[in-house]
Amino acid sequence: MSQRSQIQTLEGTFTIVDGARFAIVASRFNSFVVEPLVEGAVDALLRHGARPENLQIIKVPGSWEIPFACQQVARRGDVAAIIAVGAVIRGATPHFDHVASQASKGISQVSLDTGIPIANGVLTTDTIEQAVERAGTKAGNKGYDAAMVAIEMVALGRVLRG
Numbered sequence: 001m002s003q004r005s006q007i008q009t010l011e012g013t014f015t016i017v018d019g020a021r022f023a024i025v026a027s028r029f030n031s032f033v034v035e036p037l038v039e040g041a042v043d044a045l046l047r048h049g050a051r052p053e054n055l056q057i058i059k060v061p062g063s064w065e066i067p068f069a070c071q072q073v074a075r076r077g078d079v080a081a082i083i084a085v086g087a088v089i090r091g092a093t094p095h096f097d098h099v100a101s102q103a104s105k106g107i108s109q110v111s112l113d114t115g116i117p118i119a120n121g122v123l124t125t126d127t128i129e130q131a132v133e134r135a136g137t138k139a140g141n142k143g144y145d146a147a148m149v150a151i152e153m154v155a156l157g158r159v160l161r162g
Helices: 031-047 063-076 094-114 126-136 140-160
Strands: 021-026 053-060 081-089 118-125
Touching: 021 031, 021 063, 021 094, 031 053, 031 081, 031 118, 031 126, 031 140, 053 063, 063 081, 063 094, 063 118, 063 126, 063 140, 081 094, 081 126, 118 126, 118 140
Parallel strands: 021 053, 021 081, 081 118
Antiparallel strands: none
């Protein structure tokens, strides 16, 4: 028997446990990009067994506000996971760097502080074209991908807790 075959591997699946609730926290800013991300996330959740009544979409003004809303939802304790979606598109000022960095840090911190998986589907792109590509055209739909991460992390959390 090889050493590799003796190593235990734990991972999540893409099956939603009946009754699991999910929240999607979405920015209204750059809605032409964000709405397809929300649609992708909802599609992934429904395709993998989530029930519509167990999904909630929470809208915030922009990506900067996403961590706060995620924190409030996570503190309620009634969701298995949160999917954060938004779009921060580089402009001519350093504003992009501040918003992108703090949104990402905040999402990560809330997840670690609360123990609720939060999938980061906030796009940070250099151009509008790149954002559109990642919202359902050439580069797939990152909202769908983020929902898949959320599903897998909920399942992995159950495995790790035993």
